[in-house]
Amino acid sequence: MLGGRTIRMRAPWTAMGLLAFLAAPLAAQNRVLPPAPSFSEVTDEAGRTVRVPQPVRRIISLAPSLTETIYELGAQDRLVADTDYCDYPDAARAKPKVGGALNPSIEQIAALHPDLVLLTRDLNRYETVLALEQLDIPVYAVDPRTVEQMISSSQRLAEILGVAEAGRALGEDLEKRLENLRTRLAGLPARRVLFVVWSDPLISAGRKTFIADALRLAGAVSIVNSEQDWPQLSLEEAVRLHPEFIVFAAAHAQNAEKEFTALSARPVWREMEAVKNRKIVVVSEAVNRPAPRMVAAIEDLARQIHPEAFPPDEKKSPAAPPSPRLANSSRFGGAS
Amino acid sequence: MSASTPNSPASSAAAHFAAAAVSAPANEVRLSVEQASYSYVPNPSQAPLFTLEATSFQARPGELVAILGPNASGKSTLLKLVSGALRPLSGRVLLNGFHTGNLDPRTRAQRIAVVQQESRLLFPSRVWEFVLQGRHAHGRSLRFESADDIIIARGALARVGAEHLLDRWMDQLSGGEKQRVILARALAQQPLLLLLDEPTLHLDVGAQMDFLEVLRRLAAQNHYTIVVVTHELNLAAEYADQVVLMQRGKVLRTGSAAVVMQREILEQVFQASLSVEIGASGRPRITVLSGTLGKQGTSR
Amino acid sequence: MKPLTLRSLLIRCGILAAVLFVSVFIALKLGAVPVSLYGLGRDLIRVAMGYSSDLSTDYRLIVFDIRMPRILLAIFVGASLSVAGTSFQALLRNPLADPYVLGVSSGSAVGAILALIAAQHMDLPPLAAGLLTPFGAFVGGMATIAAVYYLGRREGQIESGTLLLAGIICVSFLSGIITFLLNTLSLRDRGGMSFWLLGELGTPLPSSLRWVLVIGFFAAAAAIYTTASDLNLLLSGEQEAMHLGVDIDRVRLVVYIGASVLTGLAVSVSGAIGFVGLLVPHIMRSIFGPDHRILLPTAALGGAIVLVLADALARTVVAPTEIPVGAVTAIVGAPLFIYVLRRRAA
Numbered sequence: 018m019l020g021g022r023t024i025r026m027r028a029p030w031t032a033m034g035l036l037a038f039l040a041a042p043l044a045a046q047n048r049v050l051p052p053a054p055s056f057s058e059v060t061d062e063a064g065r066t067v068r069v070p071q072p073v074r075r076i077i078s079l080a081p082s083l084t085e086t087i088y089e090l091g092a093q094d095r096l097v098a099d100t101d102y103c104d105y106p107d108a109a110r111a112k113p114k115v116g117g118a119l120n121p122s123i124e125q126i127a128a129l130h131p132d133l134v135l136l137t138r139d140l141n142r143y144e145t146v147l148a149l150e151q152l153d154i155p156v157y158a159v160d161p162r163t164v165e166q167m168i169s170s171s172q173r174l175a176e177i178l179g180v181a182e183a184g185r186a187l188g189e190d191l192e193k194r195l196e197n198l199r200t201r202l203a204g205l206p207a208r209r210v211l212f213v214v215w216s217d218p219l220i221s222a223g224r225k226t227f228i229a230d231a232l233r234l235a236g237a238v239s240i241v242n243s244e245q246d247w248p249q250l251s252l253e254e255a256v257r258l259h260p261e262f263i264v265f266a267a268a269h270a271q272n273a274e275k276e277f278t279a280l281s282a283r284p285v286w287r288e289m290e291a292v293k294n295r296k297i298v299v300v301s302e303a304v305n306r307p308a309p310r311m312v313a314a315i316e317d318l319a320r321q322i323h324p325e326a327f328p329p330d331e332k333k334s335p336a337a338p339p340s341p342r343l344a345n346s347s348r349f350g351g352a353s
Numbered sequence: 354m355s356a357s358t359p360n361s362p363a364s365s366a367a368a369h370f371a372a373a374a375v376s377a378p379a380n381e382v383r384l385s386v387e388q389a390s391y392s393y394v395p396n397p398s399q400a401p402l403f404t405l406e407a408t409s410f411q412a413r414p415g416e417l418v419a420i421l422g423p424n425a426s427g428k429s430t431l432l433k434l435v436s437g438a439l440r441p442l443s444g445r446v447l448l449n450g451f452h453t454g455n456l457d458p459r460t461r462a463q464r465i466a467v468v469q470q471e472s473r474l475l476f477p478s479r480v481w482e483f484v485l486q487g488r489h490a491h492g493r494s495l496r497f498e499s500a501d502d503i504i505i506a507r508g509a510l511a512r513v514g515a516e517h518l519l520d521r522w523m524d525q526l527s528g529g530e531k532q533r534v535i536l537a538r539a540l541a542q543q544p545l546l547l548l549l550d551e552p553t554l555h556l557d558v559g560a561q562m563d564f565l566e567v568l569r570r571l572a573a574q575n576h577y578t579i580v581v582v583t584h585e586l587n588l589a590a591e592y593a594d595q596v597v598l599m600q601r602g603k604v605l606r607t608g609s610a611a612v613v614m615q616r617e618i619l620e621q622v623f624q625a626s627l628s629v630e631i632g633a634s635g636r637p638r639i640t641v642l643s644g645t646l647g648k649q650g651t652s653r
Numbered sequence: 654m655k656p657l658t659l660r661s662l663l664i665r666c667g668i669l670a671a672v673l674f675v676s677v678f679i680a681l682k683l684g685a686v687p688v689s690l691y692g693l694g695r696d697l698i699r700v701a702m703g704y705s706s707d708l709s710t711d712y713r714l715i716v717f718d719i720r721m722p723r724i725l726l727a728i729f730v731g732a733s734l735s736v737a738g739t740s741f742q743a744l745l746r747n748p749l750a751d752p753y754v755l756g757v758s759s760g761s762a763v764g765a766i767l768a769l770i771a772a773q774h775m776d777l778p779p780l781a782a783g784l785l786t787p788f789g790a791f792v793g794g795m796a797t798i799a800a801v802y803y804l805g806r807r808e809g810q811i812e813s814g815t816l817l818l819a820g821i822i823c824v825s826f827l828s829g830i831i832t833f834l835l836n837t838l839s840l841r842d843r844g845g846m847s848f849w850l851l852g853e854l855g856t857p858l859p860s861s862l863r864w865v866l867v868i869g870f871f872a873a874a875a876a877i878y879t880t881a882s883d884l885n886l887l888l889s890g891e892q893e894a895m896h897l898g899v900d901i902d903r904v905r906l907v908v909y910i911g912a913s914v915l916t917g918l919a920v921s922v923s924g925a926i927g928f929v930g931l932l933v934p935h936i937m938r939s940i941f942g943p944d945h946r947i948l949l950p951t952a953a954l955g956g957a958i959v960l961v962l963a964d965a966l967a968r969t970v971v972a973p974t975e976i977p978v979g980a981v982t983a984i985v986g987a988p989l990f991i992y993v994l995r996r997r998a999a
Contacts, residue, residue, distance in 0.1 A: 101974060115973050122973035123855065124715050128686045144856040151857045152718060245836075438895065462898030469896075475746055475888045476943035481654045486886055490898030495879050497946070498656045519654055542897070 059177060062160040062170060063138050065146075069155055070132045073178050077126055079136040079145065080118055083159065084109050085308035086171050087135075090183045097129050105303075105310070123148045133157055135174070137307075163230040164315070167307045168192065191312050195234060198319055201326040202236040208322045210237045210298075211260035211291070216276050220249050231304050231311060235318040236326070237262070252285040262322050263291050264298045266305055266314075273299040298322060383578045384412040384546060388444030389434050403602060405430045407444055410597050410607045414545075414576040417569060419583055419593035421613075423623055427602040428582040429550055435580060436548050437461050448546060462490035466539035468549040472523075472531070480518045480526070480534050484510055487541030509540035512575075513567055529560035533567070540571070547571070547579045553588065561585070565592045586623070586639040590614055591632075598622060610637055662947050669954035673728070676958045680724050680965040684972070686715050725863075726854050726922065727964045727978075728957040729870050731929055733919040735937075735956025736874050738930030739948055740912035743884040744905060745813045751931035752916040755801050755820035757794040758925035759827035761917065762850060764793020766834050769846070784859060786849075787921040794917035797823055802909065811905045813891075852926030852979030854964050862922065869918045874953060877911040880904045881945040888943065926979045928986025929956055929963075935993050 056068045077098045078084045084103040087096050098113040100121065115125045118140050126134065126149065134149055138160035149156045159174065161167040168188050175184020212228055214220045222228035223243040232239050240258040241248055267273040281292050291297070298321045303310040320327050389408050392401035405427040412418050420428045433439040434446050437453030446453045448464060456464075466487070474483075487509065488502040510516045513533040518526065526534065532552060539547060549568075553561040569592050572579050583589055589596055589610065596613040598606045600622045606613045614637045616629045625644050632638035681697075682688050693716065700717070737752040745754070753759070768789025801823050805816030835846065858866070883904045886894040895901050916930070933956045934948065941947050960978070963985070967978040 117974045120855070120975045120977070122684075122968070122975055124684050124686045124719050124968075125973040127714055127719060148855065148857045152714065249836075436896065438892075458895055458900045459898045462896060465896075467893075467896040469890075469893060472889055472893065475748065476938065478943065479654075481656070482944075483889075485656065486889065486897055489882060489886055495882055495946075497658055497662075503654070503656060538897075 057177075059157070061156075061158045063158040065156075065158065067155050067157050069157065069177055071179075073132045075129065075131045075133075076178070077115065077129060077131040077134045078103065079115075079121055079134060080140045081105070082137065082140075082306045082308040083135045083174075084112075085306065085310055086174065087178075089187055089309045090171070090175050090178065090180050092178050092180055092183075095178070097131060098126070121145060123152070127152055127154065133177075135159070139307075161307050162225065162227070164195070164227070164234055164307075164311060167227075167309075167311065171309065187309060191309060194312055194316065198234065198236075198316060202319060202323060205236055205323055205326060207233075207236055207238040208261050209240050209259065210262045210264050210322065211240050211255055211258070212264045212266075213276070213280075214247060216280050218249050219252060219255060220247050222246070223248050227307050227311075228304060231315050231318070232264075235315045236323050237264075237318070252283065256285055256289050260289070260291050262296045262298050263289075264300065264318065264322075266300055266302050268302050273297075380413060382411045383414050383449055384435065384580070385447045386410050386431075386435065386444075387447070389431075389441035389446050390443045391430055391434055391439060391441055393430075403427070403430070405434070405602045406604075408597075408604045409444075410595070410604070412578045412580065412595065414578055415572050416594045417572045417579045417581065417592060418595045418597060419581050419589035419610075420597045420599060421583060421586070421589045421593075422599035423584055425601070426599040426622075428584075428599055430602075431597075431599070432467075432548055432550055432580065432582050435546075436465055436467050438467075459490050462542060464544055465546045465548065466542040466544035468532075468535050468539050468547070468552055470551050470554050472535055474523055478523050480510070480515075480521050480523060481506065483523055483534060484538045484541050487538040490542060505543065506537075506541050509537040510534070512540060512571065513537045528555050528557070529563065532556060532560075532564060536564075536567070545578060547577045549579070549581045551582055551584070553583065553585060561588060568592065586614070586619070590637045590639060591634065614639065657944055657946055662950070665941060665947060666950050666954060669951055669958070673954055673958050673961070676961045676965075677724055677728075680727075680961050681716055681720055683965045683969045684715070684720055688716060722857065722863075723854055723964065724961055726858060726866075727960040729866050730854065730919045730923045730926065731933075731956035731958070731960030732874070732953040733870050733915040733956075734926065734930040734960075735933040735952040736877060736949055737912040737915040737919070738956075739934040739937075739945070739952045740877050740884075740908045740915075741930075742934055743887060743945065744908050744912070745817050746888065747813075747817065748935070749931070750817075751927075752912065752919075753925060753927075753930070754824070755816065755913070756797040756823035756827060757913055757916040758920050759824050759831065760797025760800075761790040761794035761920040762831050762925065763827055763834070764796070765790040765849060765921075766831065766846060767793070770834075784862065787858075787862060790921035791917050794920055795913070797827065798909075798913040798917070810902050811909060849924040850979075851977040852924035852982070853967075853975075853977035854923050854960075855975060856922070858922055866918055866922060869914060873911040873914045873918075874949070876907055877915075878946075878949055880907055881949055884908070884945040885943070924977075924979065926960070926982055928982045928990065929959055932986055932989055932993065933959055 055071045057071050059067055059069055061067050074095060075097045076087065076092070076095050078087060078096060079100055081100065081103045084096070084099045085105050087093055088106055088109065093108065096109075096112060098115045099109060100118045101114050101116060102118060103109045103112070113129070115121045115129070118136075119142055123145075131154060134154055134156045136145065136156065136158055138158050141158075146156050146158065157174075157177065159170045161170040168191050172181075172184040172188045175181055175187070210232060212222050212232060214222055214228075221241040221243075222239060223241065223245045224239075225244070226246055229239055240255070240260045241250060263277070265273040265276060267276075277297055280286050286292055298318065300318045300321070301310075301314045304314040304318065387409055390404070390406055392404040394401045403425075408431060410418070420431055422428050430439070434441050435453065437446070437456055440454035453461065453465065472483075484506045485498055485502060488498060488506065491502075492499070507516065507519070510519065513536050515530065515533040515537055518530055518534060523531065523534070532555075536549075536552075547568075553564055556564060565588055568579055568581065571577050572594075581589075581593070591610075593610055595607065596610050597604055598613050598618070605618060605622065611631075614629060616627055619629065619639065620627050626642040628640045628642060630638050630640070678693070678697075682690055682693055696716070734752055738750070741750040741752060741754065742748055744750075765786050768785045771789070772785050801816065801819045802811070804819035804823075805811060807815050831850075883894070883899045886897050886899050887901065887904065889897075891901055919926075934952050937948055937951045937955050941951050960982075963981045964978045967976050967981045970976065970981075
């Protein structure tokens with residue numbers, strides 16, 4: 018008897034109309050990159066099948082380790098862009114940037130028309146892969162988990178990029194150096210080290226990380242034996258485990274010095290043998306990055322913790338980068 | 354309508370009610386509470402927390418009934434049974450022959466309006482918006498208010514003498530004004546039965562009497578049946594056509610004010626020393642002399 | 654005295670829709686790659702008339718294949734979160750409620766993490782892998798909703814206070830689980846997880862999922878809208894609403910399910926974007942009033958506008974790096990929230 022007016026369904030229809038208008042461009046989904054002359058199908062290290070255009074003329078790298086590898090392979094002329102964090106070698110800093118490794122600008126990548134985008138399964142996100150796949154941009158993922166795998170991965174990458182010869186040479190060189198190292202360190206007991214990823218809270222590296230592998234090759238063993246990648250441990254635990262050396266990875270010696278000073282001031286930490294005797298080792302940050310430079314960092318680490326394996330009259334390998342040295346660091350087991 | 358009319362589907366109930374309100378003959382029983390009881394049992398393994406024993410009374414159009422008693426006497430529970438918010442454990446409550454507890458909320462709201470003590474609004478609202486809420490039960494659920502709705506809402510405000518408050522904000526009203534607006538909202542529901550739970554609790558003395566005056570006028574002119582829960586002795590005495598006196602879940606007496614409000618029984622119920630006189634209007638006038646009759650023991 | 658009419662409702666929604674159009678236009682223009690305003694306008698018209706192949710392919714790629722889907726996603730996510738926030742604020746009678754207060758986002762996060770873990774141990778075709786995380790998130794969210802519903806009942810019916818408490822407890826519990834999972838498992842996709850927890854719109858949606866999102870939004874929003882008048886009454890108090898003719902139990906159930914589905918859908922595809930569901934209802938309420946018949950549609954449009962613009966900002970403020978949109982809404986939203994709080998206290 019007393020009815021009010023009911024709402025007619027006009028508002029939803031207006032919304033539908035708006036939606037249809039905006040969705041129109043979505044309806045036409047033709048792919049827009051010009052077709053390459055030929056393809057080769059490869060399987061990347063994440064198990065994906067990738068159609069790589071041949072030859073590869075324009076490369077974008079989404080991980081610092083891959084940028085370094087590209088430079089080592091001599092393919093840097095074809096590298097059109099990399100991430101904000103690609104800082105080695107210096108020339109890499111000057112390359113056009115597409116953002117961070119975790120959050121690159123898909124637009125920017127697409128606008129540069131790459132033939133191939135390289136990324137790592139460890140550092141980059143799967144969402145980035147999905148976004149690029151949707152635009153039909155070829156993506157190749159690497160996933161090295163040990164130093165050996167890094168070498169073979171670089172060689173495979175070299176083949177794809179058409180510089181197989183350079184790849185083989187690089188691989189041989191790295192293998193030779195590792196073999197050399199193995200020989201020198203044969204028979205020597207592995208030194209117990211604490212690798213400090215972060216000092217507050219104290220975080221070290223787990224068994225399955227790259228760092229663990231690097232330590233092993235350098236004749237060291239991490240006192241932390243954990244399934245987690247980045248286990249956090251208490252200072253008491255660290256002291257209890259009696260590391261012989263404390264290892265930092267740093268770009269500059271001063272940073273490591275500061276960290277160490279801060280740590281040695283802490284009560285429990287002070288009790289550690291390694292701290293009392295200043296048995297600290299600093300290596301290049303390259304040990305964190307699964308790239309060829311890592312081998313040099315491993316050699317350097319070996320020198321510092323197994324000085325007995327490196328007689329002083331031998332020349333250092335020319336390819337080894339200068340590594341930061343701490344003032345007053347004790348390398349020969351005694352007080353400085 | 355005899356008391357044995359069976360429950361019909363809600364739509365026919367609504368149609369049936371359409372003609373009921375104003376045109377009902379004055380001596381027809383509109384509200385019939387027949388041996389209705391209830392008990393709160395929060396934990397089945399324990400004894401009930403509170404029990405309302407079987408209660409009966411009747412009310413007619415144009416009648417104002419006061420449910421009178423001290424705190425925790427079961428007045429609010431009885432009101433909830435009448436409003437249909439609760440279903441009686443035994444017995445029944447009939448409004449024009451239909452069980453109030455069986456009606457769906459919409460149909461019930463078209464016939465019964467309840468005025469609570471204070472309305473706590475989450476967001477500020479204007480008086481006219483508030484009163485228009487009373488129209489919700491009429492017409493479809495999702496709709497915009499029609500011209501008729503607006504006329505009825507204004508009429509309701511006029512009837513309580515609050516039309517001048519139309520555009521004011523609810524939270525800027527005085528206690529008395531707010532209570533009138535809440536009453537207007539109830540009237541906008543165009544109910545047969547108007548239920549009020551302690552409506553004068555937060556009002557000062559003058560406002561209390563004004564409010565009861567409005568209720569009496571509404572009952573007389575518009576033939577509402579009004580049931581008011583209160584513990585104010587003199588308000589009940591002065592304004593009620595029928596008083597239902599309760600104590601601890603039991604109805605002690607029902608009847609006209611003069612019959613029910615006698616000194617001995619009032620003193621026992623309210624645990625105070627009183628004197629009862631007949632006032633100028635012919636109604637009882639109660640004066641409290643002192644509290645708790647001087648004897649020890651629990652005040653309940 | 655100015656009661657709400659259909660005409661005033663449509664006019665206000667029309668104005669907001671126009672603002673949304675303008676926002677979409679702005680968002681299409683902004684980005685890491687420059688796009689000219691004139692060119693954009695001309696090309697949008699071309700596309701609408703069906704001449705899409707006339708555009709330069711590069712441009713079309715950027716604007717229509719990358720930005721447009723993202724903007725559409727922002728529209729639906731923003732609208733969903735705002736409607737859900739409005740509904741929960743009414744349902745819980747609490748103006749500080751947001752869509753996540755009952756635990757949907759925490760449950761979705763746990764679901765997403767578990768899905769990621771499962772994906773690592775299984776060998777999935779690419780399509781399934783892309784769907785697994787949103788699916789896991791949605792299942793996690795709905796499971797949490799069901800749990801909170803059962804915990805939040807009293808004598809068989811939803812009761813606001815108990816519901817709120819149950820939600821808070823679930824959120825705390827699930828947060829602990831999330832922290833535990835993230836710290837103890839060697840999750841290879843951990844970087845992605847932190848993005849998801851903040852909320853971001855960069856993940857492309859498989860087209861099947863797009864339709865689920867659109868249809869789900871309209872269905873749930875329409876269901877909630879049918880209770881708009883009831884919600885107005887509910888705000889006066891539940892007992893009063895019942896006496897005025899509202900079937901409170903039915904309304905609560907419809908709104909609860911509808912708002913939860915909206916939140917679950919939004920969170921599954923974009924993570925837990927914060928502040929939109931909390932603040933947009935407040936802003937719209939201060940402009941248009943608390944009547945839900947107009948508040949719900951304007952909140953939907955307002956949420957869409959806000960998120961489209963926030964996402965445009967997220968894409969451009971430190972281009973070419975993209976920050977997660979949840980960071981933008983938090984940085985802008987927190988001071989705004991403080992302002993709203995102080996106005997209420999005043």
